[in-house]
Amino acid sequence: MTPAPLATIRPDVFLGPLGIWLLLAVLAVANGVFRETVLVERMDEYHAHVLSTAILVAVILAVAAAFFALSGTAFTDAELLAIGVGWTLLTVGFEFLVGYVEGTPVSTTLGQYDVTAGQVWIVVPIALLLAPYLFGAVLEL
Numbered sequence: 001m002t003p004a005p006l007a008t009i010r011p012d013v014f015l016g017p018l019g020i021w022l023l024l025a026v027l028a029v030a031n032g033v034f035r036e037t038v039l040v041e042r043m044d045e046y047h048a049h050v051l052s053t054a055i056l057v058a059v060i061l062a063v064a065a066a067f068f069a070l071s072g073t074a075f076t077d078a079e080l081l082a083i084g085v086g087w088t089l090l091t092v093g094f095e096f097l098v099g100y101v102e103g104t105p106v107s108t109t110l111g112q113y114d115v116t117a118g119q120v121w122i123v124v125p126i127a128l129l130l131a132p133y134l135f136g137a138v139l140e141l
Contacts, residue, residue: 003096008076017132020067021090024060024128026089031056053120063076064131065114065139083132089132090126 031052039048068075075083099109112121 001054009078009082010076013073013079014071014074014083014086016067017086019137021065021087024063024087027059027063028056028124031059049087050120053124058124060124060131061135065135068132068135075113075132077133077137080133080136083136084129087128087132088124091123 020115033054034055035048039051042048043051094105095112098104099106111117112119117121
């Protein structure tokens with residue numbers, strides 16, 4: 001795809017990706033339930049978290065690949081980048097909202113992004129940020 005100015009962003013093309021983000025949110029919650037009910041029973045909390053994160057990233061990539069291969073929409077580079085930013089902001093916002101509702105301190109939620117402490121969650125928002133451009137432009141599925 002060729003670089004496109006922001007003026008070429010068509011608002012109507014974001015409905016499908018928003019639906020995909022909702023699907024990903026449901027799958028992420030199901031993955032969390034799987035982690036807590038199956039994985040934690042079979043391994044320690046940290047390794048269950050790492051495996052669960054890897055599973056979620058694989059799901060994100062598979063769903064994004066399928067969506068962009070089957071959507072039939074020719075997204076511009078700017079639209080793909082906006083979708084990635086949107087998916088990432090919605091996810092991080094959702095995570096902080098759930099943390100707030102559950103009474104989790106912001107410092108705890110922020111701590112999940114600390115790779116120096118061995119946290120791996122950061123790969124989820126990175127996958128959400130890059131997947132649309134990867135599958136919509138680079139690989140052009």
